[in-house]
Amino acid sequence: MSTTLIEITSKQRNSNSWEEPFFINMGPQHPSTHGVLRLVLELEGETIVHCDPRIGYLHRGVEKLAENLNYNQTVVLSDRLDYIASAANNVAFCLAFEKLFGLEVPRRAKLLRTIVGEMARISSHLLWLATHALDIGAMTVFLYCFRDREWLLNIFEKICGARLTHSYVRVGGVRLDFTQEIIDELYKFTEEFPNRILEYETLIDVNRIWLKRTIDIAVVTAEKAINLGLTGPVLRGSGVPYDVRKFRPYDAYSEVEFEVPVGERGDTYDRYKVRMKELRQSNWIIRQCLDKLAETKGEPVLAEGAPDLLIPEKIKEPEPKPHPKKGFIFTGKEVDVVPPGEAFASIESPKGELAVYVVSDGSNKPWRLRIRTPSFVHISAIPELSRGYMIADLIAIIGTLDVVLGDCDR
Amino acid sequence: MNLIQKILLLEIWKGLALTLKKLLFDRPVTIQYPEKDKVVPAPGFRGRHALVRDPQTGDTLCIACMRCARVCPSKCIYIEYEVDPETKKRKIKRYDIEALRCVYCGYCEEVCPVNAVVLTEFFEYAGYSREEVYFDKERLLKNWDEFIATQKRPYLNPFWKPRGIPEKYLPIKKRTFTGV
Numbered sequence: 001m002s003t004t005l006i007e008i009t010s011k012q013r014n015s016n017s018w019e020e021p022f023f024i025n026m027g028p029q030h031p032s033t034h035g036v037l038r039l040v041l042e043l044e045g046e047t048i049v050h051c052d053p054r055i056g057y058l059h060r061g062v063e064k065l066a067e068n069l070n071y072n073q074t075v076v077l078s079d080r081l082d083y084i085a086s087a088a089n090n091v092a093f094c095l096a097f098e099k100l101f102g103l104e105v106p107r108r109a110k111l112l113r114t115i116v117g118e119m120a121r122i123s124s125h126l127l128w129l130a131t132h133a134l135d136i137g138a139m140t141v142f143l144y145c146f147r148d149r150e151w152l153l154n155i156f157e158k159i160c161g162a163r164l165t166h167s168y169v170r171v172g173g174v175r176l177d178f179t180q181e182i183i184d185e186l187y188k189f190t191e192e193f194p195n196r197i198l199e200y201e202t203l204i205d206v207n208r209i210w211l212k213r214t215i216d217i218a219v220v221t222a223e224k225a226i227n228l229g230l231t232g233p234v235l236r237g238s239g240v241p242y243d244v245r246k247f248r249p250y251d252a253y254s255e256v257e258f259e260v261p262v263g264e265r266g267d268t269y270d271r272y273k274v275r276m277k278e279l280r281q282s283n284w285i286i287r288q289c290l291d292k293l294a295e296t297k298g299e300p301v302l303a304e305g306a307p308d309l310l311i312p313e314k315i316k317e318p319e320p321k322p323h324p325k326k327g328f329i330f331t332g333k334e335v336d337v338v339p340p341g342e343a344f345a346s347i348e349s350p351k352g353e354l355a356v357y358v359v360s361d362g363s364n365k366p367w368r369l370r371i372r373t374p375s376f377v378h379i380s381a382i383p384e385l386s387r388g389y390m391i392a393d394l395i396a397i398i399g400t401l402d403v404v405l406g407d408c409d410r
Numbered sequence: 411m412n413l414i415q416k417i418l419l420l421e422i423w424k425g426l427a428l429t430l431k432k433l434l435f436d437r438p439v440t441i442q443y444p445e446k447d448k449v450v451p452a453p454g455f456r457g458r459h460a461l462v463r464d465p466q467t468g469d470t471l472c473i474a475c476m477r478c479a480r481v482c483p484s485k486c487i488y489i490e491y492e493v494d495p496e497t498k499k500r501k502i503k504r505y506d507i508e509a510l511r512c513v514y515c516g517y518c519e520e521v522c523p524v525n526a527v528v529l530t531e532f533f534e535y536a537g538y539s540r541e542e543v544y545f546d547k548e549r550l551l552k553n554w555d556e557f558i559a560t561q562k563r564p565y566l567n568p569f570w571k572p573r574g575i576p577e578k579y580l581p582i583k584k585r586t587f588t589g590v
Binding site: 069072073076077079108140147150154157158160161162165167174175176177178179199202203204206207208299300301302306308309310 | 416421422424425428429439451452453454455456477480481483513514515516517520521529568569572573574575576579
């Protein structure tokens with residue numbers, strides 16, 4: 001609070017006009033700020049003159065923590081970044097680590113990762129639609145979205161034993177194969193889900209309140225969106241067809257067909273439309289992967305030479321000639337677990353581009369880990385987007401950017 | 411949107427018709443959780459911790475190899491052991507799991523070479539004090555007894571022998587393991 005008071009007094013001293021700027025705190029306990037986001041608003045009447053996001057209420061030091069945990073343990077931390085779609089974070093971390101280890105993931109594991117990644121996208125977009133609609137005033141959509149998200153979380157529970165913090169992906173593959181029961185359930189889901197999307201669209205697609213609250217709110221031109229560093233559906237809503245899944249295909253995305261939906265005007269309604277189209281595309285991707293899964297039945301889901309969950313600190317070099325009785329004999333010389341070097345991987349997470357950069361010094365722990373999260377960049381764009389709009393529109397702007405504070409503060 | 415649509419509130423009526431249809435013809439998706447309905451977690455749900463009781467000896471299977479304590483990302487497993495001077499075998503003196511620190515990743519059950527530790531499917535164990543969710547060895551064995559009474563024997567947790575992982579990555583005891 002003290003910093004805000006200093007700001008107020010200094011601004012008042014410098015201002016020449018009689019009108020005093022009106023400051024108000026929004027958050028960190030405001031239900032519409034989607035977590036612990038605090039916005040210091042400078043108002044003129046009800047219009048926002050300036051908005052100053054204050055972050056860091058959920059800072060846990062994931063990047064520093066990762067330096068004290070081995071590569072597989074670090075994957076557990078990634079669950080807590082964007083906790084709405086933790087499977088996508090797991091994939092990003094593991095892709096970077098696999099580049100470091102030099103592993104080639106088996107095809108079945110790639111397909112499974114693609115499926116859980118897209119399931120995470122659907123569950124994230126459903127939660128976005130639910131909360132965004134609730135903020136704007138449509139309660140039924142909220143209930144319908146949570147009904148379907150529950151179904152998806154139940155499938156996740158069958159897959160990996162957890163509903164939110166999956167830690168399903170591990171370095172070199174995935175932890176468990178799907179059972180036939182899960183595949184049948186997913187087939188049922190993909191059959192039924194397009195009808196459910198139609199239900200949401202019946203409720204809000206042409207609803208006049210929804211249109212009034214979203215059309216021409218927070219317009220971002222393509223150039224401005226690129227300059228602000230926006231990614232994901234927010235960037236595509238402005239008409240830039242940038243999708244990491246198409247530009248740098250990872251996992252099994254090069255095998256499947258899908259479209260990258262783009263918007264035209266770049267307002268909140270267009271971003272809503274893009275996300276609704278993405279729901280259908282994700283559903284279609286899951287369907288294709290399930291069909292391909294039948295071809296790879298019975299294949300392993302862990303790469304050859306993948307590290308154990310408990311990665312040793314140093315390993316001893318085996319002698320070239322194996323001992324006939326004792327297996328291998330180890331020389332006393334210690335070698336590195338991972339080749340020293342650096343690796344970078346980026347994925348299209350539901351919120352935008354999630355990138356992981358890791359530097360190794362040869363031990364079993366990352367020497368430095370850097371995460372580029374979409375929410376952090378999107379929050380930094382709020383001042384630019386909200387200037388000149390009403391306070392009520394700010395709620396829609398926070399909703400349309402789809403920020404998760406665990407992802408931002410990390 | 412033309413004038414007739416605007417006056418007649420067509421899209422509003424459409425939405426209301428959908429909700430009315432749901433109200434009349436659909437079964438409710440909500441459940442009356444603690445009073446009427448029970449929630450059954452999927453097999454392999456990572457819930458309350460337990461130490462498997464050996465059916466032969468009545469004691470834990472743990473051999474104090476410390477793998478679970480070392481793999482734990484949140485360092486919530488505390489083990490002390492002593493070495494038997496005659497048989498040279500390790501015997502655990504203390505095996506504590508601090509459930510409030512646990513992140514429920516299930517790495518401990520996956521690395522355990524003898525399938526001694528498990529995250530059971532039991533999830534209703536919220537307590538009023540920290541002591542209630544600080545599990546020592548006796549409490550962990552009791553957790554197992556409470557859990558296995560509700561299960562069909564032999565019980566096999568999916569993380570003990572992960573599906574799709576090639577056998578050569580598993581310790582020898584896990585390869586032939588069929589359940590307890």
